[in-house]
Amino acid sequence: MGHEYKAIQWNKNKAVYDVYVFIAVAIFIGVFMAVGLQTHPSGHTADPVVLLIRALGATAFAMLTAILVIGPLARLSPRFLPMLYNRRHLGVMTFLVASAHFGLALLWYHSSGPLNPFVSLFASNPLYDSIPGFPFETLGFAAFLILFLMAATSHDFWLNNLSAPVWKMLHMLVYPAYALLILHIVLGALMMEKSMVYPIITGAAFLIVSGLHLYTGFREWAADSGMKSLKTKGWIDVGAPNDIPNMRALIAPLPKGDRVAIFRYDDKISAVTNACRHQNGPLGEGRVIDGCITCPWHGWQYKPDDGISPPPFTEKIATYNVRIENGRVFVDPKANPPGTRTEPAIISVQGRLPQCP
Ligand code: HEM
Numbered sequence: 055m056g057h058e059y060k061a062i063q064w065n066k067n068k069a070v071y072d073v074y075v076f077i078a079v080a081i082f083i084g085v086f087m088a089v090g091l092q093t094h095p096s097g098h099t100a101d102p103v104v105l106l107i108r109a110l111g112a113t114a115f116a117m118l119t120a121i122l123v124i125g126p127l128a129r130l131s132p133r134f135l136p137m138l139y140n141r142r143h144l145g146v147m148t149f150l151v152a153s154a155h156f157g158l159a160l161l162w163y164h165s166s167g168p169l170n171p172f173v174s175l176f177a178s179n180p181l182y183d184s185i186p187g188f189p190f191e192t193l194g195f196a197a198f199l200i201l202f203l204m205a206a207t208s209h210d211f212w213l214n215n216l217s218a219p220v221w222k223m224l225h226m227l228v229y230p231a232y233a234l235l236i237l238h239i240v241l242g243a244l245m246m247e248k249s250m251v252y253p254i255i256t257g258a259a260f261l262i263v264s265g266l267h268l269y270t271g272f273r274e275w276a277a278d279s280g281m282k283s284l285k286t287k288g289w290i291d292v293g294a295p296n297d298i299p300n301m302r303a304l305i306a307p308l309p310k311g312d313r314v315a316i317f318r319y320d321d322k323i324s325a326v327t328n329a330c331r332h333q334n335g336p337l338g339e340g341r342v343i344d345g346c347i348t349c350p351w352h353g354w355q356y357k358p359d360d361g362i363s364p365p366p367f368t369e370k371i372a373t374y375n376v377r378i379e380n381g382r383v384f385v386d387p388k389a390n391p392p393g394t395r396t397e398p399a400i401i402s403v404q405g406r407l408p409q410c411p
């Protein structure tokens with residue numbers, strides 16, 4: 055298949071990206087430990103092992119925060135799309151850093167007594183009804199289990215076996231995991247911390263993640279509401295042909311809550327579902343490359359008129375009938391079965407975009 059049609063696999067781009075992330079992780083841990091030693095020169099937190107445990111935990115939390123802001127940022131600007139393309143690798147690396155934090159904390163705090171470290175983790179502190187003494191490690195453990203499930207199923211093998219909706223639902227657990235981690239930090243590290251810098255950084259991370267999600271969600275809702283008023287005679291009026299940027303799409307909501315991506319490619323217009331077969335990526339945020347609609351997330355491709363991936367691939371997505379009438383583009387909200395060929399609507403001379411001389 056053409057441009058970038060690859061499932062998540064190693065390629066040069068990903069290897070380079072992983073090296074950058076590795077370097078950033080090493081720098082973050084080094085800076086955290088250096089600043090920690092400067093600001094806490096004595097006592098429990100000056101112990102290099104404790105500092106390393108904290109540094110690994112803080113790095114994993116920062117990485118997870120980055121993972122969660124990539125999605126909304128990519129919706130706000132296509133400049134962030136390359137980060138979305140590499141997000142799964144970042145997720146697996148976050149799990150590895152969190153594992154190092156967990157493993158070291160378990161050995162350091164729970165392996166010197168007579169109990170098995172895992173038993174000690176859950177049995178040594180029963181103060182579940184106390185805020186300052188809460189066994190915050192158990193919250194970290196619950197978050198860790200979720201990260202483990204996500205990392206273990208991150209390969210496309212699991213995506214295909216679990217089906218895209220189940221896989222997506224499983225990976226939405228990242229939000230409860232993030233909430234558990236905020237509590238892990240608030241009830242753990244922040245209870246012992248005197249400086250205000252920690253609560254401010256943790257609070258800012260939480261506000262940025264939730265604020266960006268709320269903002270992009272609101273923008274989509276507002277766009278959907280605006281479009282709904284254009285519904286005429288059962289078909290949806292999505293605007294004038296020139297409202298659709300060439301080689302790109304407009305995304306319109308449908309009465310049943312689905313979304314359709316209406317692509318313009320030169321003087322033709324075709325519509326397909328907005329949900330990519332791979333992981334439900336937003337096809338309407340992609341482009342037409344080499345004549346194929348190309349998903350912005352991982353580059354899967356589909357022909358605009360029949361929604362079928364070009365050979366040798368065989369994936370199919372639903373198409374929609376499109377018509378141009380009185381200078382407006384109308385879409386039939388009834389989806390055609392995946393892979394159904396539809397006649398592209400042809401833009402008349404007046405509707406055409408100016409051609410390059
Ligand atoms: C997804 C997994 C986890 C993440 C991302 C995470 C993250 C964090 C963060 C950000 C801190 C605060 C670091 C600081 O002081 O700046 C922390 C502290 C801590 N975490 Fe975790 N944690 C995770 C899982 C666990 C688990 C499973 C345990 C169980 C042993 C654990 C034990 C601790 C301990 C003991 C501290 C306090 C370290 C100290 O100050 O002595 N964490 N963690």
Ligand code: FES
Binds near residue numbers: 350
């Ligand atoms: S290519 Fe992965 S979601 Fe579309």
